[in-house]
Amino acid sequence: MSSVESEEKQLVNRALSAFRWVAVLRFSGQFISWLSTIFVIRFLAPEDFGIISLAELFRTFIVLFSTMGLGQGLIAAKELTPDLIRKTIGLLFIVNCLLFIIQFFSAPYVAEFYNSAELEAVLKFTAFTYLINPWSAVPFALIARELEHEKSAKGFFFVGIFCSLLSLSLAYLGYGYWALVFPIVFAAVANCIWLNIIKQYPMLPSFSFSGALPLFKFGAFVAISDLLWVAYNKVDVAIGGKYFDISELGFYAVALQLGTLLMTRVMPLFNVVAFPALARLNDTHGGSNDYLLVGLRMCSMLIFPVFFGVAFIGHNIIYLLLGEEWTRVSGMLAVLAATVPLRILAYVISPAILAADAASVNMSNSFVTLLCTIVLIMLFLPMGIMGLAIAWSASSFVIFSLTYFRGARVLSIPVRSLLVPLLQPLLAAIVMLLALELVDIQRLGNPGLIVLLQVLLGAFVYIVFCWSFLRERSRELIRIASRLAGKA
Secondary structure, three states: OOHHHHHHHHHHHHHHHHHHHHHHHHHHHHHHHHHHHHHHHHHOOHHHHHHHHHHHHHHHHHHHHHHOOHHHHHHHOOOOOHHHHHHHHHHHHHHHHHHHHHHHHHHHHHHHHOOOHHHHHHHHHHHHHHHHOHHHHHHHHHHHHOOOHHHHHHHHHHHHHHHHHHHHHHHHOOOOOHHHHHHHHHHHHHHHHHHHHHOOOOOOOOOOOOOOHHHHHHHHHHHHHHHHHHHHHHHHHHHHHHHOOHHHHHHHHHHHHHHOHHHHHHHHHHHHHHHHHHHHHHHHHOOOHHHHHHHHHHHHHHHHHHHHHHHHHHHHHHHHHOOHHHHHHHHHHHHHHHHHHHHHHHHHHHHHHHHOOOHHHHHHHHHHHHHHHHHHHHHHHHHOHHHHHHHHHHHHHHHHHHHHHHHHHHOOOOHHHHHHHHHHHHHHHHHHHHHHHHOOOHHHOOHHHHHHHHHHHHHHHHHHHHHHHOHHHHHHHHHHHHHHOOOO
């Protein structure tokens, strides 16, 4: 075995080990978080979620500038020196102090714009998290660079559990939207402390930035791309907050949260490992497309049945878990969940584009998607709050198309090689939905029994179809799952 092949194998094994740690600990924590989210929804009013949606809308845009893409820059840097790390901390310190000032003092005006007095206090309170961000972003990037996620995953696991319990307790005690705010600040502080305990690095900032231009330039592309990405994901709330009352916006926010829950929780875990692993693979032998294609095949086999199933039986799930008063969001949930797989598949290929040093491609994809999303929202706005859901789903086709066709060109992969593997599980998921439609389980009357039988029937049909007609794909999925579990 050559030295290059040996290094590649070591990188793959480290990436798999990192993914196992991230998956086991974070998925365990996320499962508890999902359960907590369901119960929190039962204790809070739609108005509470409307306030948090508006706060997160404003805050999410500012948070993007808090790292300036410099974390990814540290990961991608070919030569990393203590001086470069200190310069990164210095720039992040300056940026985050400015962001604190912007959010804290603009809070009254944002609250006035959206006619929500409660919004001011939420924005002022969460602004303090920026002051500790430089000493969170840098150690996290250094840990990710070395694929040492087992060191950080343990801390994130316990912090996540505590935040879930804190949120649930505050919601039960009647603290309203503060039940969603306090855990955000606690998590920021606790994660910063943990990261600095487990990672030794030059912690003092340097304000001499000579020689750091390539890193800052790369970070700028990433930051702008992330800004645009959040913009097209949040522009629906930004526009909807002006045209609909806070209660209507709260119902939409809950539908969006439920429909994208798996995506928003799982994809960051994937990208935490994927980008540094692909970047290192590119440094080793100049390409990582084979691993990307395997990831796409595995992902598509899992996401289509899950999200199509949620879209189909969402009404029964909501009735069972949240109560009849929330069932009005089931239509929006179906529209949103049905196109979530397109966004996930786009997110899977984005780290490969970034690792190929084509951050500008992701940036322009996000910009075009943002423009299209705004047009779609204004087009469907006369349909009411459902129009926001339709526009969001339509924009999923835009980002999917842009990422796949442009990604294929950047990575020198035939478009057919990217798209054909997705059509097979898509067909299997459609067959699953037809089976659920033909078998009338609704007449049983018991919501819990209906959901259970629908899930079992859907899983049975999908597995049988895949094993009968997609045998090799099914075996590949089993092999990958075994390897991820450390059994092969």
